[in-house]
Amino acid sequence: MWENDDACIKCSICISVCPVYGQDLEFPGPKALGPDWFRAYQANPLTVPSEHVDDCTFCQLCEASCPVHVPIAHLIAQHKSLKKKTWRINLRDRILAHPHWVARYPRLANAPNFLVRPLGFGTQSRWPRPQRRVAPLSSSPQADTRQIVGLFVDCYSRGFDQDVLSAAQALLELWGFSVRLLPHASHCCGAAAYAAGQPEEGQRIAHSTYDAMTPGLTDLSQIVTLNATCDSTLREEWPLYWNLSLPVPVLSFSEFALDKAPAWFWDAMHKGMTARQEQGETTSWIHTTCRSRVSRGDGILEQLADKAGLAAIQPLNLACCGAGGSYAFKEEHEKTAHALGAAALEQVTETHDRIIVDSGTCALHLTQITGALAKHPAYWLYQRFLSLTQRSGDIASQEK
Known part of the structure; x- marks a missing residue:
């Protein structure tokens, strides 16, 4: 095989x-x-x-x-x-193998402990909560929408990282691209089922998602992903194991930003670099997730943070944060998951620091462990651009 x-x-x-x-x-x-x-x-x-x-x-x-x-x-x-499981663990693992079900009704994550604990769900790890979409940026004068990019909306971003999703969409449009969200409704790349030991179900889910995406693939130049696991699955498992081949290149948001964001954007990001001396030093901790490191290697997030002018960039000395997709949400794995992430707490000692990480569940886990906000690079780029352009607008108003 x-x-x-x-x-x-x-x-x-x-x-x-x-x-x-x-x-x-x-x-x-x-x-x-x-x-x-x-x-x-x-x-x-x-x-x-x-x-x-x-x-x-x-x-x-x-x-x-x-x-x-x-x-x-x-x-x-x-x-x-091939491992035999009890009916309750089978039910729990079936739910976790279909995260697109939960993404359709994200408030299900608010279920009280007495309902989820009997099924073997963990209660020590923080469960995600729905987040609002941020306001989109207005189009830039340099915008040129001749190219259409597909933004792959993974389950987690759709249900619990709407702020990351809308930040990425706003930035892509600011850079001059038309954005098409793929797929049109909640689907999964198949990685959750595959990692949980349900390879046939993972393949079935992947084919269903591919079919749902097909109508939207016409005239795309590229597909941009927001989740490291989905990115690796679309680029590796799909063609290598499931006989699914996308007709256009797939790039992570970070790779796309480094390659396609216009020079004027990076110039704007650097004009306000002295603001960090006024606000106090904020360390930008970088955590490249396991799947991203395996597929793309280290260094991409560091390059992006440096190009964006973020302060005091430091890679987290952390092999694995312990999130592992749905791993940390299982009762029998919580102790190990938190032990794996404990190394981050020894490094991130200031809660006002930022953590840049390319996976929603890893971000959730690291935020709980360290107390510092961990988010996708699209979120941090969006927030920085907004703060710098707002600050420039305030200065211009004062000068008038």
């Missing part, structure tokens, strides 16, 4: 980079749950699944480290699909 699925040379490098292995003493590690299990299963399909297989977050750091390119996380996902 996969290339190099039986190529493991038992070097154990994957174990050394696994964030869960370093926190959970009972977790056997990616080598045991992936290639070792796969070989045993190939020899005997009655091989009993490990009771700890669901403790994997599907961060894919193990795959990125493998010198012989074994699809370790994908083997673990298949392993997960």
Whole structure:
């Protein structure tokens, strides 16, 4: 099914980079749950699944480290699909595997603990809350709407990060692009189901989303994503595993901004750099999520923050924040999730600092742990541009 699925040379490098292995003493590690299990299963399909297989977050750091390119996380996902679960955990995992259901009715996340705890949902991790859309920017005189870009609206952004979604849309339009939101209604890329050990359901969801997007793909120049996991899924799982090929390039918002935002925008972002001396130093902490690091590497968010003139840029020394999609929302994983994120608290000591992160659930988790606001780079760019242009307007008014 996969290339190099039986190529493991038992070097154990994957174990050394696994964030869960370093926190959970009972977790056997990616080598045991992936290639070792796969070989045993190939020899005997009655091989009993490990009771700890669901403790994997599907961060894919193990795959990125493998010198012989074994699809370790994908083997673990298949392993997960064979584990027997109780009816309540099956129901819970089915709900979490379909985040687009919750995105349609985001206020369901307000359900009281006594209703969700019996199904195995966690109560220590902060649940998301619906957020309002921010006011759109007015069109710039330089705007040229000859190119249409599709903005992929992931489940989390649709239900709980409307401020990020509208900030990204406003910036794209300010830069001279017409924006088409894709898909037209709440759908999922399939990553949640796949990571939860429901690969066939993940594929079905992905094909449904692709079909829903198809009418809107006509005359697009590119598709822009807001969530690192969805970005990787559209660019990797879709063509490699699910036979879905989008007719236009897919780029993360950060990549698109670095490449396509006009020079006048960056000039405007730098004109007010001295304002931070007046307001006090605010550190811009950067957390590149696991999926983004595996697919694109480190450095993109740092480049974006630097180009935008944000203050005191510091990368978080954090392999994995512990959010792992829906991982932190499961009762049995809460302790591990918060232990993984604790390293951020040792670094982010000021609540007025900003955290720049390319995933909604990671942002939610880091905000809870550190007390500092963690948001998508589109949000921070939008807020900075608004504050600088407002400040310039105030100065101009005073001069008159």
